Amino acid sequence: MDCLRAFLAKLQNWQRKVNAGNVAMFENLSTVLDENEDHLLDPLLKTEITQHLKSLESELKNYFPEFEEEDGKLVRNPFSGTLDIATIPSDVQDEFLDLKNDSVAKDLYEERSLTVFWRSMYQSYLKVSEIALRVLLPFSTTYLCECGFSTLLHIKSKSRNRLGVDPDMRCALSVHNLGSVT
Template identity: 80%
Template sequence: MYFPEFKEEEGKMVRNPFSSTLDITTIPNDVQDELLDLKNYSAAKDLYEEKSLNVFWYSMHQSYPKVSVIALRLLLPFSTTYLCESGFSTFLQIKNKSRNRLHVDPNMRCALSVTQPRIRQLDENNVSLPTDVW
């Protein structure tokens, strides 16, 4: 099982804490006050409309820690599972029959990095790259 069980109302709260159909009475009592404060905070609503769910809930962590912990606990498995699956997929592409090496660390690091390589700048500086990177 990839993802933990969670209540339907918690999922609704994470997807849209400003929804009028959200039943606050099903949320745990110690979180209800924070959620009501969040629902009535117009700057938070503006941020919710501008940013992704992950960024929104992370930015709410200082002001609304109990609500944001529930939200982040619900959102975290999706992103980490994606990163893990993409890592395995990259590994399988690198380590195939025609390219069977014991150490794939440098190639994996290059393939999974979010930093764009500056190949032209490296070429201008006459930096030699390993031939297996290409």
């Protein structure tokens, strides 16, 4: 979510800069404008770029709705002293306190990534893990979709423009997924 918030802030900053006529963040466009004699951005193009950036911002906000900041704190560090127990759903509080005071779980948290940690806590702390995995899941599924699109773009290049990419995609993605599991 931190990366997403930073990117959304960049989009808003880029919109402001484009409205002021500054397109330095768009390297290719900036090069074309530098080669142009008057170095000015066409008002119609400025509007189109701004609209595109607004549309991208809107789509990202729609695809990744804000989650409660307390859920984020719980996921990032369930052992934090600043995490307020009152912000955790009441039916999960006792289980959370058990987790927070589990020294083996704390050792695992320090040794493993967040996703591996929460997946390993699923058997022992089901309700708390479900909250954490619900927060983490959209990012991993988005990552897999992006990998699929990148693979498709690589396979279906101009030199290999054919319709039946299913076997190639299946092979490429299964190799990719095996690599990400290990």
